[in-house]
Amino acid sequence: MDTFKIGDKVIYPNQGIGVIEDIQDETYNGEHIHVHCIRILANDTLVVIPSANAPELGIRKLIEEETVEKIFRSIRSGMVDVATNWKGRYKEHLDLMRTGCMSDMVVVLKSLYYLSLLKPLSFREKKMLEKAKELVVIEISEVASVPMDDVEKKILDSLSICFKDISSQLDS
Secondary structure (H helix, E strand, O other), X not given: OOOOOOOOEEEEOOOEEEEEEEEEEEEEOOEEEEXXXXXXXXXXXXXXXXXXXXXXXXXXXXXXXXXHHHHHHHHHOOOOOOOOOHHXXXXXXXXXXXXXXXXXXXXXXXXHHHHHHHOOOOHHHHHHHHHHHHHHHHHHHHHHOOOHHHHHHHHHHHHHHHOHHHHHHHHO
């Protein structure tokens, strides 16, 4: 996290984009620690993170613009492996969401979207699907400077391409 500067945009897992507002040295219980103050844009919350804890919290820089098309290719191609056990599947998805890694959020998005084609999702899984989609949309929109509505449409189109065979089987 020492590579961040004031004004840098970062991803805070499950929360979205934040901005480094300040970098300070604090003293807690007699120990000096380096902290970053991150303003979460979605809800205007200020979070103070010890620099040493940033990697385990999943705080990272935004993806590079060159990565955006790779993400769409990943969404459009390949099948997903969905656990049949609801509790195991939910825990696995929750763990993936907590990493904050874009590829992990895409895995959750694809597998829950796929599952939603086969059967109604539980309330928790619906919420997780929406959250995964929201986080992917927000980051791509920011990185590519494209309106969020356009990004969401492209993601949904890409998911439709990926699962066109399943959709056509369900329609018949």
